[in-house]
Amino acid sequence: LCVNLFAPKLYGEIQIEFLNSALRKLCCEMEKLGHYRGLFYKLEYGIDGQFFYFCVVVFENLKSLAIFELYKNIAIIAKMLYTKINTGA
Numbered sequence: 001l002c003v004n005l006f007a008p009k010l011y012g013e014i015q016i017e018f019l020n021s022a023l024r025k026l027c028c029e030m031e032k033l034g035h036y037r038g039l040f041y042k043l044e045y046g047i048d049g050q051f052f053y054f055c056v057v058v059f060e061n062l063k064s065l066a067i068f069e070l071y072k073n074i075a076i077i078a079k080m081l082y083t084k085i086n087t088g089a
Contacts, residue, residue, distance in 0.1 A: 001056070001057045001059070001067070001070055001071055001086070002054070002056055002057075002076060003039060003054075003055040003056075003074055003078065004052050004053070004055070005019060005022050005023060005026065005052060005053040005055060005078065005081075006019075006046070006050060006052035006053075007019055007050065009049070011050065014037055015051055016051060016084075018054070019051060019053055022053075022078075022081045023041060023053055023055075025077075026055070026074075026077055026081070027039060029077045030057065033073065034062060035059045035061060035062040036057070036058075036059055037040065037058045037059055037060050038057075038058040039056070039057055039058065040055070040056045040058075041053050041056055042054050043053065045067040
């Protein structure tokens with residue numbers, strides 16, 4: 001699965017701090033999944049002037065889950081991260 005982690009409406013040093021925190025949280029949450037195997041990530045600079053992490057997540061399908069189910073799990077984690085930063089929680 002490919003995931004783009006970005007920091008909406010954030011710029012400068014706080015954006016990098018958020019991205020690093022989001023990446024750590026994403027890794028932590030994915031490690032709870034028994035079929036998670038690895039993550040390749042690279043910090044990128046977008047045409048809109050913002051940084052983002054491009055991530056490739058590797059799974060071994062030990063639980064016969066459809067790729068869409070894995071995608072939904074990652075999407076839920078990502079949404080949780082962005083909701084937390086936007087609400088200040």
